[in-house]
Every structure is written in structure tokens, then in C-alpha cells.
Amino acid sequence: MLLGTLLQITSDAVITPPVTPVVHDKPNLFELVVKGGAIMIPIGLLLLIAVFIFIERYFSIRKASRGDEKFMLNIRDYMLNGNMAAAKMLCKNTDTTISRMIEKGISRIGRPIREIEGAIENEGKLEIYKMEKGLPVLNIVAGIAPMLGFLGTIFGVIIIFYDISIQKTFDIDTISGGLYVKMVTSAAGLLVGIVAFICHHYLTIMIDRVINKMQLNAVDFIDLLFEPAEN
Numbered sequence: 721m722l723l724g725t726l727l728q729i730t731s732d733a734v735i736t737p738p739v740t741p742v743v744h745d746k747p748n749l750f751e752l753v754v755k756g757g758a759i760m761i762p763i764g765l766l767l768l769i770a771v772f773i774f775i776e777r778y779f780s781i782r783k784a785s786r787g788d789e790k791f792m793l794n795i796r797d798y799m800l801n802g803n804m805a806a807a808k809m810l811c812k813n814t815d816t817t818i819s820r821m822i823e824k825g826i827s828r829i830g831r832p833i834r835e836i837e838g839a840i841e842n843e844g845k846l847e848i849y850k851m852e853k854g855l856p857v858l859n860i861v862a863g864i865a866p867m868l869g870f871l872g873t874i875f876g877v878i879i880i881f882y883d884i885s886i887q888k889t890f891d892i893d894t895i896s897g898g899l900y901v902k903m904v905t906s907a908a909g910l911l912v913g914i915v916a917f918i919c920h921h922y923l924t925i926m927i928d929r930v931i932n933k934m935q936l937n938a939v940d941f942i943d944l945l946f947e948p949a950e951n
Contacts, residue, residue, distance in 0.1 A: 759869075759905050760904070763865060763869065766912050774923065778923065778926070785933065791818065792937055798810065799944055804829065811823035818933060821843045821847060821937070825941050825942075833945065844934050847934070851930065852927060855920060861916040865909045866910050867909070869908060876903070
């Protein structure tokens with residue numbers, strides 16, 4: 721009797737080893753992109769286009785806005801001394817948006833003020849057009865990318881219902897493929913749209929700063945025409 725009780729206690733004391741849960745590695749970025757399906761290809765292309773345009777425009781606008789703070793002071797000295805050739809040469813050697821605009825005004829000196837102002841304004845519009853080149857494409861990317869993401873969501877839902885109809889079951893394994901397509905494409909489309917939107921507005925702010933400088937220098941140049949020349 722005592723032996724049986726001891727055996728029972730010993731059997732109850734046996735500790736069952738804990739079951740180690742199976743740990744699955746989280747998918748990396750590439751695997752998530754692959755799970756998004758074919759719709760990720762145009763979304764990826766839109767991202768590349770947005771990044772390329774931003775980088776190219778960023779350095780181009782920075783180059784256009786670059787200038788010597790003493791540029792207008794030197795132009796003023798040359799013009800008041802009647803040395804128009806030196807003023808034109810300075811504009812050509814400077815090669816900035818402002819210098820090209822001022823050079824156009826210098827080339828019209830001797831004609832009516834309105835014609836000089838018109839020449840400067842037209843040159844300014846041309847320079848602004850050059851700086852804004854590519855920005856409409858960024859705006860288009862910002863609008864199309866989320867739409868492609870929504871299209872991927874529709875594809876994902878279609879895949880979910882198709883898999884359910886084929887396998888006749890409604891479990892996580894059945895709907896996981898469609899859910900990946902749905903969620904990944906939506907996130908990717910929104911992300912690309914946000915990136916393009918931010919890039920577009922950042923470049924627009926840079927261009928507005930350049931336009932402000934152009935307007936200030938144009939006003940200074942017109943005012944300079946009314947100053948008496950030095951003897």
C-alpha cells in the first residue's frame with residue numbers, strides 16, 4: 721500500500737517539458753514587395769521616377785539660385801560708369817538665373833522702360849519654366865501611386881474570394897495570400913504618393929525663393945536706370 725502511494729506521488733511529480741513555440745522569421749522588405757504581386761512593378765517605377773526628378777531638380781534649382789551677393793553692386797558700378805560691355809561680360813561669366821535676366825535688361829538699354837521691363841519679365845518667365853520642368857510629373861506620381869495601391873487592394877480581395885471558392889474553406893491560410901496583396905500594395909502606393917507629394921512641395925518652396933530673389937533684383941535694376949550716371 722505504501723509502495724503504491726509512493727509510486728503514485730512519483731508519477732505525479734514528473735514534470736512535462738514545456739513545448740517550445742515555433743518562431744517564424746519576419747519577412748524582409750524584399751519578400752513583402754514580392755508578396756504584393758505584379759502591381760508593385762508600376763508602383764516601384766513611379767518611386768524611381770519621383771526620386772530621379774527630385775534629385776535632378778534639386779541640384780538644378782540650387783544652381784539657379786546660387787549667386788554672388790556683390791553681383792548687383794558690381795553691375796551698378798559698371799552701369800553708373802557707363803561701362804555696359806563690362807556689365808554684360810559679368811552677366812555672362814556669372815551664369816545664373818538672375819544674371820541672365822539682368823543681361824537681357826542691359827541689352828535693351830536705350831529703349832523705353834516698358835520694353836526693358838517686358839524683356840526682363842519674359843526672361844524671368846523662361847527661367848521659371850526651366851526650374852519647374854519635371855514638377856508636373858511629380859504631381860502626377862503623387863496622384864497615381866495611391867490609386868495603384870487601391871487597385872492592388874481590389875486585386876487582393878479578388879484573390880481572397882477566388883481562393884475561398886476553390887478551397888471551400890475560410891481560414892487564415894486561404895485568405896493570407898490575398899491579404900498580403902491587399903495590404904502591401906495599399907501601403908506602397910500611399911508611401912510613394914506621400915514621397916512624391918513632399919518632394920513636389922519642397923521643390924516648389926525652393927523655386928518660390930528663387931522667384932523672390934529674381935523680383936528683388938529686377939526692381940533694383942529698373943531703379944538703377946533712373947540713377948544719374950557718374951561723370
